Amino acid sequence: MILSMKRHASRADSELPQFKRRVPTDVAERLKGRVVSFTLPAVGREDEIPVSFRLGEFAKVSLRTRHSDVAKVRALALAAHLQGVYEAVRQGPAVLSQMQMDALAGEVYRQLVAEHDENPGTVEQWERFKALTRAAVEGRIPGAPPIPADGRSDDAVMADLLFGDATGEELTARVDALPPEHDGQALVQRVGRLAFWALDRRGVVMSTDQELDLLRRVARAALDAAATLKKRAGGDWRPDPVAERFPSYEARQKGAGVTLSELFEKWRAERKPAPSSVSTWRGVINSLARHLKHEDAARITRRDILAWKDAEIARGLDATAFGDGPLAAVKAILNFAVRNDLLKENPAQGIVVSGKKKPGTSMLPYEDEEVARLLAITAHQKAPARRWLPLLAALTGARIGELAALWGSSVIEREGVIGIMITPSPDGATLKNVGSERFVPLHPAIIEAGFVTFARERGHRPLFYLRPAKRVGEGKHPSKGVTNHLATWIGAQGFKRERVAPLHGLRHWWKSAASRVGAPDSIADAIQGHTDKGAAARYRHISIAQMAEAVAMVPLPATPHTHGSEHELIPIVRAEPG
The missing domain is CATH 1.10.443.10 (Intergrase catalytic core)
Known part of the structure; x- marks a missing residue:
């Protein structure tokens, strides 16, 4: 028989009520070891409190109050949040647009700045924070301490071990001197909790293919936050312009049209192109999305493709090169969508570029x-x-x-x-x-x-x-x-x-x-x-x-x-x- 505890519990070694509920069996294996970050809500005179805990057979965490009424409210809020996490896992991975990933990174940025804004600490602390984060992103270190959504990361000891007692330009030089020869494990360790915190808040389980991209965006956001907090630690409290670079997060409604990013990922999974082709074609899709200012493939019209073509050629791209490269790539991906019943028609079909090879531009051999x-x-x-x-x-x-x-x-x-x-x-x-x-x-x-x-x-x-x-x-x-x-x-x-x-x-x-x-x-x-x-x-x-x-x-x-x-x-x- 499966037991499910409906009310908060107490722990023998603690006077504070505990939240303890069994993780549903249909998602337990997929969530085992996952760290959940959640902010227990403010109730009455008690302030909100961020908590983090690891899922296993149960979801267990202190409700951080002595009052049963406050504990009940917090338990209900946490249960609702966990239900969203479980449902996201049941629905399977979602393919996020670049805008959505940058929006999630922006939530990380705002969380870090808000967490440390009034008491940013010292300039040296944020220099070590940035050094470890950049070294993790660039693969210069094998591992790194995690950045939590609340509280400070334990950077001092690891930074001293890796870089020695250095600050400022000397610290930068010591990071640069380490060869970029490690895989992405340090990046996962450094910002993985922050990424999951952002995903959990939105009830999203993302595609494995996109995880590295999100981690890098989150790492850049963390570096931006550290730069802002370093300024404040040094006495610069002027308004923060960096936060404006992040868009707001908008979830796609169920039944909405397939996005360009989703089409690209589906095409990539089926065709399995070379990594260089993946990089090139993803750049083409991003170019089209920037021009359209949206990613809904069903909304793209023939006029949109023509306007994009004209804009790319107007900014200096050779017409023939555009036709053979970006336009051909978009045609191929939209044709893939039509063949797989994801779109009714290809709006790029029949569009051609009337360019011709200019004399004196073909490549030559060495003498x-x-x-x-x-x-x-x-x-x-x-x-x-x-x-x-x-x-x-x-x-x-x-x-x-x-x-x-x-x-x-x-x-x-x-x-x-x-x-x-x-x-x-x-x-x-x-x-x-x-x-x-x-x-x-x-x-x-x-x-x-x-x-x-x-x-x-x-x-x-x-x-x-x-x-x-x-x-x-x-x-x-x-x-x-x-x-x-x-x-x-x-x-x-x-x-x-x-x-x-x-x-x-x-x-x-x-x-x-x-x-x-x-x-x-x-x-x-x-x-x-x-x-x-x-x-x-x-x-x-x-x-x-x-x-x-x-x-x-x-x-x-x-x-x-x-x-x-x-x-x-x-x-x-x-x-x-x-």
Whole structure:
């Protein structure tokens, strides 16, 4: 028999009445360990009191009063709040719009400021608060003390352990000196209670896919609150303009139309696109929502899409790029909604952009002299990405993202030929399309330089980033940071010619060089992962021997001698073992 205590109880070791009720069995497992934050209401002369407690088999907490009448009122209020939490769990996760998440973050901001407003403490306390919070957001620490909705977080000891006895700019410098190499555990620990506090107040259980986004928004709100309270601790009590950046929370009514954010999340769950595509397409949806000033997909009209198109082009976006990118993305997501009976029609259908490619804007390859100069610089680099990626890109023609995601185990031998197997990486790096998965023979110069030895010493580990991605398929893959840093570094070496991409220019150069030495286009396409969509291509099968021969035909570019007109191949610098 399931027992349910209908009135408040007392505890043997306390004179104060206790709230104790069994958590309903249908939600108990999903809520086990969840921290609930609630403000017990003011009754008569007794002020409101914030409380937090952890759910288990029972929901148990002191009602913080000696008076039975006050305890009854508080017990009823808490029971009603818990009922909302239970019902939210029963209904399942809700997909929140960006505006709703920022509104929840705003409630956190206002709560923190109100909690500490009259007695903000010291400037040093808020400096430590900000240092721990920022370090948690940026992944610079493995863990962090939680920020409660009421009371102060216990920051002093942890801040001293992590950063030492530092304040001001020195404290900032010490945080910056810690490498961002940890996963999101510290972020969850630091602001998880605040996020749940905000969600519980609104009776919302949110989609797991959105939790990290909400946590980051809550963390930014906490940092803003700390900046405001630091000013007040220093004697600056002027009006607070920061609170105005947060919208008010508006729950969508049942039966309301599906939101753009919900459509995007449903499309994402079904299509499972690459993380880079998720980031790009989410930005497109956000752009459209900002223009519309709402997210209700059912309210979008053809006129709305046309107005958005005109606004984006008016602010300088190339018309052709808009049509091929943002407009195509919106069409695809709205078509998905129509196919799944979420919308009756696609308001973007039939809208086209009448732009054309401007002469002098297409991307160009590096010149031979530039490639020679770049490889001469990289031949002496110690960092693996700088040492090997430009050489690999120049002599395989592969996309730099494919190369940056290689593991030591990607270097294999097939049919007596040593090469790299380009596939989705073990930790979730994706490829552009199905045709991108391929075996690419290594150029003799790459083998002679010691790359194979380097790769085999790495074993089943990434070649160019330190640690595998923590969550497969979520967030930006570590290899993306490698390529971004490498492109910046190459630009800093003087390779900044307009229309030549620092990294992709090497892929253009390889295709041009392969053509010059007589490699057939069909073989060059197979090496580079370019898919020919013609019917004849399906009957053409390129052998590994043919690809190896074509790869070896492309010579290392030569640098001119100052004392003559002859060209000499740049020297191969063999990597030292280890």
